[in-house]
Amino acid sequence: MSHDDFEPVPGLPEKLPEGERMLWQGVPQWRSLALRAFRLREVAIYFAALMVWRFASGLAGGASAGDALTHALDLVPLLAGVSAILAGLAYLSAKSTVYTITTQRIVMRYGMAAPLVLNLPFSRIEAASVGRHGDGTGSLLLTLRKGERIGYLVLWPHARPWRYAKPEPMLRCLPDVDAAAAILGRALEAHSGEPQPRRDARPVRESEPVMADGALGLARSAS
Numbered sequence: 001m002s003h004d005d006f007e008p009v010p011g012l013p014e015k016l017p018e019g020e021r022m023l024w025q026g027v028p029q030w031r032s033l034a035l036r037a038f039r040l041r042e043v044a045i046y047f048a049a050l051m052v053w054r055f056a057s058g059l060a061g062g063a064s065a066g067d068a069l070t071h072a073l074d075l076v077p078l079l080a081g082v083s084a085i086l087a088g089l090a091y092l093s094a095k096s097t098v099y100t101i102t103t104q105r106i107v108m109r110y111g112m113a114a115p116l117v118l119n120l121p122f123s124r125i126e127a128a129s130v131g132r133h134g135d136g137t138g139s140l141l142l143t144l145r146k147g148e149r150i151g152y153l154v155l156w157p158h159a160r161p162w163r164y165a166k167p168e169p170m171l172r173c174l175p176d177v178d179a180a181a182a183i184l185g186r187a188l189e190a191h192s193g194e195p196q197p198r199r200d201a202r203p204v205r206e207s208e209p210v211m212a213d214g215a216l217g218l219a220r221s222a223s
Helices: 030-036 040-060 065-073 076-095 177-192
Strands: 022-026 098-102 105-110 116-121 125-132 138-144 170-174 206-211 217-220
Touching: 022 177, 030 040, 030 076, 030 170, 040 065, 040 076, 098 177, 125 177, 138 177, 170 177
Parallel strands: none
Antiparallel strands: 022 098, 098 105, 105 116, 116 217, 125 138, 125 206, 138 170
16 A cells, blocks of 8 residues: 555645646655665765774784774674665655646655655745756755745755755755756746746756745645
8 A cells, every 4th residue: 555545646635726737746766865865875984984993993902804804894784784774764765755846836745654745836935946966866956935944854855955944845866857847947937927047056066046936835645
């Protein structure tokens, strides 16, 4: 049984109102999510550094190279276990997430244990930008208008890192980010009635912002 069993349209808690159309749907790429949201790479580096330290400490304490290496490699099963857990969480998070762009809003359905649906009408969105990652995936970053705020922990892992005071939602680790960005840009332009300016910024690595207007609602979907 999945979230889709309780949704009239996968990723949406209810059918769209008359006159509103779905333009795009996508999901995170779980491997990219594991690296960037669940910090799998940093965890592996931490354990590698810890193993080097244990090996060096063993040699400094008078142990043979073989004994010191054995002592260091004792951490390998722990590293494998932690990595498997983080990768599994990233996979489940990606499987339970659906991002939707309509002619009026962005909808984010996410959450493994307690599914949530975040509605972001264009009138509450101040700006949107696309950031690309080195593995070919990318993220759409959304800046909310002044006075609009969603808790960082409510958003995570779909929140821009290190923005705790004013959390910014993200459509994260998309394999087709350029297509999604183009669709969002046209939808925002159609909504505002004005061409969307393009300029350089640095939300992730490379980015092309699209200024916009967009309403904010948070609801718990059926579990």
